[in-house]
């Protein structure tokens with residue numbers, strides 16, 4: 001059933017990790033795929049840009065249907081396979097609303113953690129870092145994490161309730177990315193317990209970014225958070 005699908009992905013990419021988690025949770029492992037090399041700019045190759053003019057991964061097709069953008073791929077797969085494997089978006093309308101709300105809120109995690117902080121750190125030479133600006137970036141991410149700490153402390157062990165849902169697909173990769181780059185979860189006990197539980201989930205272990213096994217990340221990025 002999954003043989004018409006094809007996913008281009010890159011290791012360590014949060015946007016790629018999300019649809020990979022959905023595919024595993026849906027029991028669609030073994031789908032044809034290609035891991036691209038960012039270093040060799042393979043995401044800018046004709047093979048990818050003819051499907052995705054942005055030259056980004058994930059790039060995905062299912063037969064003649066091309067779906068790019070990680071969120072879109074996740075919702076496409078859930079819509080196509082609602083009753084296969086893990087049900088990531090339930091039929092119950094209220095529950096559905098809570099889950100898609102948290103999915104949407106991960107845009108704030110992306111902005112505070114990745115765009116404002118990690119990308120600033122990656123792109124700025126150490127001697128050019130504006131320490132005062134950095135403090136505000138740490139504070140913004142801290143404030144965002146406090147919200148998620150509250151959500152998890154009040155929920156049944158997952159982002160929404162007591163089952164793994166699309167909200168976890170959207171949120172967990174940020175936590176793992178944070179931990180790799182020095183985020184100290186001792187300050188966030190509910191997120192810490194969540195991380196410890198979800199990291200051992202089969203879909204998560206199978207899709208763990210392969211290059212993370214090559215060595216640790218730069219723990220100074222999120223260390224002060």
Ligand SMILES: N[C@@H](CCC(=O)N[C@@H](CS)C(=O)NCC(=O)O)C(=O)O
Pocket residue numbers: 010012013014015016043055056057058068069070071
């Ligand atoms: N909004 C897109 C973002 C995808 C994205 O930024 N992918 C990165 C890898 S994490 C990429 O391909 N970057 C290369 C580039 O933008 O040139 C999504 O959610 O799928």
